[in-house]
Amino acid sequence: MAVIRNIHPLDRFLRPERLPHMWCPGCGIGIALSAFLRAVNELEEEGRIDSRKIVFVTGIGCTARASGYVRFDAAHTPHGRAIPYAMGVKLANPDLIPVVFSGDGDIVGIGGNHFIHAARRNMDMLVIMVNNMIYALTGGQVAPTTPEKIYTTTTPWGNPERPFNAVTLAWIAGANYVARWSVTHPELLKNSIKKALLMEGFRFIEVLSICPEVYGRHIGFRSPVELYTHLRKVVKIRGKIRPLETEYDWERGITLGEFVVRDEPGFVRRLMEVVKGGKA
Amino acid sequence: MPARRFIVTVVADRCKECGICIALCPKNVLEKGNKLNWKGFHYTVPARPEQCIGCRLCEYNCPDFAIFVVEAEAAKGETVWARQA
Numbered sequence: 001m002a003v004i005r006n007i008h009p010l011d012r013f014l015r016p017e018r019l020p021h022m023w024c025p026g027c028g029i030g031i032a033l034s035a036f037l038r039a040v041n042e043l044e045e046e047g048r049i050d051s052r053k054i055v056f057v058t059g060i061g062c063t064a065r066a067s068g069y070v071r072f073d074a075a076h077t078p079h080g081r082a083i084p085y086a087m088g089v090k091l092a093n094p095d096l097i098p099v100v101f102s103g104d105g106d107i108v109g110i111g112g113n114h115f116i117h118a119a120r121r122n123m124d125m126l127v128i129m130v131n132n133m134i135y136a137l138t139g140g141q142v143a144p145t146t147p148e149k150i151y152t153t154t155t156p157w158g159n160p161e162r163p164f165n166a167v168t169l170a171w172i173a174g175a176n177y178v179a180r181w182s183v184t185h186p187e188l189l190k191n192s193i194k195k196a197l198l199m200e201g202f203r204f205i206e207v208l209s210i211c212p213e214v215y216g217r218h219i220g221f222r223s224p225v226e227l228y229t230h231l232r233k234v235v236k237i238r239g240k241i242r243p244l245e246t247e248y249d250w251e252r253g254i255t256l257g258e259f260v261v262r263d264e265p266g267f268v269r270r271l272m273e274v275v276k277g278g279k280a
Numbered sequence: 281m282p283a284r285r286f287i288v289t290v291v292a293d294r295c296k297e298c299g300i301c302i303a304l305c306p307k308n309v310l311e312k313g314n315k316l317n318w319k320g321f322h323y324t325v326p327a328r329p330e331q332c333i334g335c336r337l338c339e340y341n342c343p344d345f346a347i348f349v350v351e352a353e354a355a356k357g358e359t360v361w362a363r364q365a
């Protein structure tokens with residue numbers, strides 16, 4: 001029997017016996033997961049979070065496989081259903097900290113309705129949407145987040161659809177926190193996750209990611225370094241702008257930043273208020 | 281103030297030869313090795329650790345939890361294996 005050692009500083013949050021993970025060489029999902037684990041690690045070292053309270057929920061897709069590699073209580077749920085599962089976790093035990101970590105197809109494609117209603121309710125959870133702009137696990141079909149004109153296996157002449165800008169969607173639906181980052185800037189992402197983990201209500205962080213295997217390959221960036229370097233040129237960090245001013249376009253650019261920070265009461269607090277106020 | 285020194289460690293059996301760390305390192309510490317790991321990837325080697333400035337761009341951008349940097353008395357490049365037969 002092979003002996004597996006804990007080596008990397010984040011190994012205490014991982015299941016090293018399952019590594020190397022299934023993601024392709026240079027896949028950005030691992031960079032996003034690493035930023036999340038560093039955020040948890042730092043908050044715990046600062047005495048601001050108990051990582052045992054985190055429940056890590058994923059749907060279906062390449063990104064969603066993350067639930068199998070982390071050493072939290074975790075759930076790998078049906079496609080699009082990570083948010084309702086996380087909602088159940090929070091309502092059953094409001095002490096827990098549900099974190100949804102899943103793909104763009106999972107969150108705003110098949111799971112889109114759950115997404116807008118969880119945001120509308122200001123449901124207490126952190127949603128990290130790893131946006132590789134494609135349905136990757138199933139071989140590279142167009143997603144609701146695929147930018148215009150991009151070649152995918154189902155848009156052989158380029159994508160004719162208008163994509164969702166998930167930032168505006170989360171804002172208009174009522175999320176307490178909305179930010180968009182990129183795997184090309186992992187420290188900014190980590191800082192944003194640290195902030196959002198400690199807030200109440202619905203917090204949404206979109207992370208632009210690289211999928212060299214299916215997204216990159218079809219548009220001429222087959223190597224991870226090429227796609228990473230190109231994405232770094234596509235993204236533009238902007239401070240203090242409103243969600244409606246953000247761009248989401250592969251040619252003109254994709255805006256990164258923190259766009260909404262509100263402290264409206266989350267669903268659990270609102271629920272407790274009506275229960276206490278009622279005559280039952 | 282004396283220059284700070286770092287140990288750069290690659291976990292050889294996790295590296296997938298994506299090259300991101302090598303491309304991002306501002307001090308040319310890392311290079312693609314010529315040996316294969318058990319999955320058939322040429323794992324990265326920390327060839328010039330004495331040049332490392334501890335920026336951790338390699339560590340933070342590695343998708344595979346395969347490289348990390350620790351401050352130390354003396355600079356060193358290490359290759360370790362998580363899985364031991």
Ligand SMILES: Cc1ncc(C[n+]2csc(CCOP(=O)(O)OP(=O)(O)O)c2C)c(N)n1
Nearest residue numbers: 061062063079103104105106134135136137
């Ligand atoms: C109900 C249902 N419909 C369709 C599928 C097929 N399917 C699996 S993953 C996926 C999309 C994955 O895309 P995304 O959520 O963006 O994750 P990624 O693989 O890109 O990380 C689809 C359509 C499924 N598993 N279940």
Ligand code: SF4
Nearest residue numbers: 023024027062136211
């Ligand atoms: S197909 Fe794309 S998203 Fe899926 S693991 Fe490979 S690189 Fe990552």
Ligand code: SF4
Nearest residue numbers: 295296298299301342
């Ligand atoms: S970034 Fe990680 S997986 Fe990629 S070459 Fe460097 S050590 Fe290997």
Ligand code: SF4
Nearest residue numbers: 305332333335336338
């Ligand atoms: S810490 Fe910075 S300088 Fe040192 S090896 Fe990593 S990327 Fe290079």
